[in-house]
Amino acid sequence: MKNPVSINPATGETIGTYPRLSIVDAKVKLVKIKKTFDSWKKTTFEERSVLMNKLADILDDEKEKFAQLATAEMGKTIGQSRKEVEKCALVCRYYADHAMTLLKKETIETEAIKSYVTFQPLGAILAIMPWNFPFYQVIRFAAPAIMAGNVGVLKHASNVQGCAYAIEEAFINAGFPKDIFTNFNIEAESIKEIIEHKTIMAVTLTGSESAGRSVAAIAGQNLKKTVLELGGSDAYIILEDANLETATDLATFGRLQNNGQTCIAAKRFIVIESIYDAFLKLYTIKMKAAKMGLPTDETSYYGPLARVNLRDNLHLQVEKSISQGARLVLGGVVPKGKGAYYPATILADVTPGMEAFDNELFGPVASIIKAKDEKHAIELANDSIFGLGSGVITSNKERGEKIALQIESGSSFVNKLVVSDPRMPFGGIKNSGFGRELSGYGIREFVNIKSIWIE
Structure with missing residues (x-):
């Protein structure tokens, strides 16, 4: 099992090496993550909001550290890296403030005494994310999913593992329970077994068309929801x-x-x-x-x-x-x-x-x-x-x-x-994928839209 090496694309210098997580250890973690979800789903929106706002504060307070890391690992200009981290904080605050409203139960007028639609979390959501926006791509998935009561499992690109672990640490420092957001530094060959694991309830992927086809096929065989944001021209x-x-x-x-x-x-x-x-x-x-x-x-x-x-x-x-x-x-x-x-x-x-x-x-x-x-x-x-x-x-x-x-x-x-x-849904059609991120449409991708009818 080869450990990924992060290389500065501007200089060719090695930044760091990050030990791989074995599939055996990953499955042990998934059992713990399931227990964390069982507890997390019972928290209130107000409790989640406090922690999500703390995460936003950390992103703002440590913006320069995160920006320098993103620039070193994938080469974007430092000014754009700073803006990326700022946007992450913005997304965190948006969902901290609006998740409860976006997932508010909807009363439906029927002949029943009481009928409504409620939105309940699914469980652990696996996110397979690319390197081009190493912080924003992750937060764009994690903030709405976690505010909805889910927990997040990240499989980030190998060349930005420093960013991946920095995000995991930020969640912990914000006060979230340890297994609410977990970085899995696994090999690509192990993704299939992770998707198939009973703890994983859905998958979101941002990446290439070929990666999307592969992940969607595995998820489909296991009847698990997917959201794909793929390439574009x-x-x-x-x-x-x-x-x-x-x-x-x-x-x-x-x-x-x-x-x-x-x-x-x-x-x-x-x-x-x-x-x-x-x-x-x-x-x-x-x-x-x-x-x-x-x-x-x-x-x-x-x-x-x-x-x-x-x-x-x-x-x-x-x-x-x-x-x-x-x-x-x-x-x-x-x-x-x-x-x-x-x-x-x-x-x-x-x-x-x-x-x-x-x-x-x-x-x-x-x-x-x-x-x-x-x-x-x-x-x-x-x-x-x-x-x-x-x-x-x-x-x-x-x-x-x-x-x-x-x-x-x-x-x-x-x-x-x-x-x-x-505030607006984001996603594509044709070979650019399906499903939506962000806005109310995005936060409802990974919930059980459940009908309640009482006679």
């Missing part, structure tokens, strides 16, 4: 009436945020042909000006990818797209030296059938696609196996709303990049 339609300064500013940040490693990042820019050349010219200037550098440098716009192999795979996708007819406008060359760096890259004249159109490019690479008109732009946006996020950039908000309603995705934003907000 988000389309942003740039209409001919768009303000080009605004559009290119959004496109630059949208493609370079988190070093381009975001499921809901803007990836395919579908531009009406009358402004195509002007958009591309201005966009190239701004992407070229964005500074790539050490993620700890406050002036860096973006840093390295999380691992060298991810950078190399991305480069292969770029080269394949070029061989298929895409035009390289900027970047596309692997830098020399240490670190998993890849430059801001623009591929123009991308069409369906090309790698850069059909598949997700998880890094600072933008695909520019020409559309004849609005109708063609919508068709191109929907010509995808993915359906996570999308956007429309236009000076006509009503027109933008009408188009947003026609794009096949879990969310569509007009004149703004897609973001996750605890």
Whole structure:
């Protein structure tokens, strides 16, 4: 059993080694976790709220420590790491304040003396989480699940185990019972046995399409609920009436945020042909000006990818797209030296059938696609196996709303990049997964929606 090593993607230096948890020890822990749930589910929302607010305070008070850890382990710029931790505290406070209302029993008018719907916790929820938002992805699942009366079991990515254990410690320091939230540093091969264990009642996964298919198959065989948030190739339609300064500013940040490693990042820019050349010219200037550098440098716009192999795979996708007819406008060359760096890259004249159109490019690479008109732009946006996020950039908000309603995705934003907000449901359709996180819809994913009828 090989212990995972955390490597700084900016320098190649080893940060730490984290001992694996054997499947035998994991099963012993699961028995304890079940006992903890049996007690935790009896607590009141008020009791849970006090602890969740304490967790938010810890995230705020120790923000710099957590941010430095996230930057060291996966390479996001330090400013964005700080914002990630701040958002975690925001989500904790949202559910601490609203869980009781979101899960309030609903009276149903029937011929019964009394009839209503109540929402009861399921038990232990297994979360299989990725490295790109090592704190937020976890809190986004854990805060609503635990406020609903469940307990959380985390299988985090191997390269961010420092973050995983830091989150576990934060829960303990906030005063939560020891087994309310537990990090399982297990091998991928052990996930099947964990899902099959009787203590695990449901699974949530954020990750690749292949991982989602595998986990969903195992969970399905064991009749366990799943929520999947998978990949995306988000389309942003740039209409001919768009303000080009605004559009290119959004496109630059949208493609370079988190070093381009975001499921809901803007990836395919579908531009009406009358402004195509002007958009591309201005966009190239701004992407070229964005500074790539050490993620700890406050002036860096973006840093390295999380691992060298991810950078190399991305480069292969770029080269394949070029061989298929895409035009390289900027970047596309692997830098020399240490670190998993890849430059801001623009591929123009991308069409369906090309790698850069059909598949997700998880890094600072933008695909520019020409559309004849609005109708063609919508068709191109929907010509995808993915359906996570999308956007429309236009000076006509009503027109933008009408188009947003026609794009096949879990969310569509007009004149703004897609973001996750605890007040709004988050998730996708098609190969981007199913189920929802956040909001009232998210907290109800992992509860028993139970009907009560009294004659």
